[in-house]
Amino acid sequence: ASPLRSLAETKGKYIGTELTGNMVNNSTVTSLAGAQFDMVTPGNEMKWDTTEPSNGNYNFGPGDRIVSFAQSHNMQVRGHNLVWHSQLPGWVNGVPRNQVQGVMEAHITTEVNHYKGKIYAWDVVNEPFNEDGSLRQDAFYNAMGSGYLADAVRTAHAADPNAKLYINDYNIEGVNAKSNALYSLAQSMLAQGVPLGGIGLEGHFIVGQVPSSMLANMQRFAALGLDVAVTELDDRIQQPASGASLQQQAKDYATVINDCLAVTRCPGVSQWGVGDADSWIPGTFPGWGTPTMYDNNYQPKPAYNSTATAL
Ligand code: XIL
Numbered sequence: 001a002s003p004l005r006s007l008a009e010t011k012g013k014y015i016g017t018e019l020t021g022n023m024v025n026n027s028t029v030t031s032l033a034g035a036q037f038d039m040v041t042p043g044n045e046m047k048w049d050t051t052e053p054s055n056g057n058y059n060f061g062p063g064d065r066i067v068s069f070a071q072s073h074n075m076q077v078r079g080h081n082l083v084w085h086s087q088l089p090g091w092v093n094g095v096p097r098n099q100v101q102g103v104m105e106a107h108i109t110t111e112v113n114h115y116k117g118k119i120y121a122w123d124v125v126n127e128p129f130n131e132d133g134s135l136r137q138d139a140f141y142n143a144m145g146s147g148y149l150a151d152a153v154r155t156a157h158a159a160d161p162n163a164k165l166y167i168n169d170y171n172i173e174g175v176n177a178k179s180n181a182l183y184s185l186a187q188s189m190l191a192q193g194v195p196l197g198g199i200g201l202e203g204h205f206i207v208g209q210v211p212s213s214m215l216a217n218m219q220r221f222a223a224l225g226l227d228v229a230v231t232e233l234d235d236r237i238q239q240p241a242s243g244a245s246l247q248q249q250a251k252d253y254a255t256v257i258n259d260c261l262a263v264t265r266c267p268g269v270s271q272w273g274v275g276d277a278d279s280w281i282p283g284t285f286p287g288w289g290t291p292t293m294y295d296n297n298y299q300p301k302p303a304y305n306s307t308a309t310a311l
Helices: 004-010 027-036 061-072 097-114 139-144 147-159 177-191 214-223 243-261 302-310
Strands: 014-019 039-042 076-083 121-126 164-169 198-201 204-206 227-238 268-271
Touching (some): 004 014, 004 027, 004 302, 014 027, 076 097, 076 147, 097 139, 121 147, 121 227, 147 164, 147 177, 164 177, 164 227, 177 214, 214 227, 214 243, 243 268
Parallel strands (some): 014 039, 014 268, 204 227
């Protein structure tokens, strides 16, 4: 069978995976990832707690190793991420409010500049919204108000004008209060000339619960002139997984791929992890797991077959 990446490229899309430092040291993972996927997102290695663990001290070694793996396998890279309330080192929360903007801009400028020319797209701001559509009151919001998002995107653009600049979030795949708020924010940013380029729908689904409004939601963002990518796809199943749940998971993967194929401005779909053994799900959602296209031994599951068929 043709690798997923060849199938995706035939349709003008990419098919991506998340990789961490441990995974690029595992030859089973690297040979499968390099053969099947053409986009890589570092799982943790470009986050603030790794890249700037103390003020002004930068550490790009872990991210560089993922980028060089990607380059040597002709894969592109999604940079993940620049500004996020989580995996944020404690020192940032201790910065006086009147200095937070300077700290944020320095972090963005230094990281984007380091990777300049090597990054297809940046998740500039990650998970800025609460479920009701209000903005999270994190260090950035508390210091700068809602304008921090535009400032972050403009700062990233100045450092690498060729990277697509995204806002990325979860539970915004369908039409709901959270995605409505993001839609309004995106509209107003574009009206102000902010160089926002895309919306990332994380896609951390529960089996059988891909929203039926996902296609319409993608289309409304695309109609604003934005790209809309699925950035962190997984589809979790309560353990132990039944055969029926694995068949439903296969349908869910096909739905997501078909939604992307139906939207010209959807550049591709990225899965979070290569196989079930890599997934963050069992550690974060106890009792849940087996959310990817490959099983614990990196053998293809029904979701792999449905993805290949959809592509
Ligand atoms: C997760 C990683 O996979 C874990 O290893 C880490 O402990 C926590 O973060 N949304 C995101 C990702 O944007 O960065 C998260 O990744 C998963 C949820």
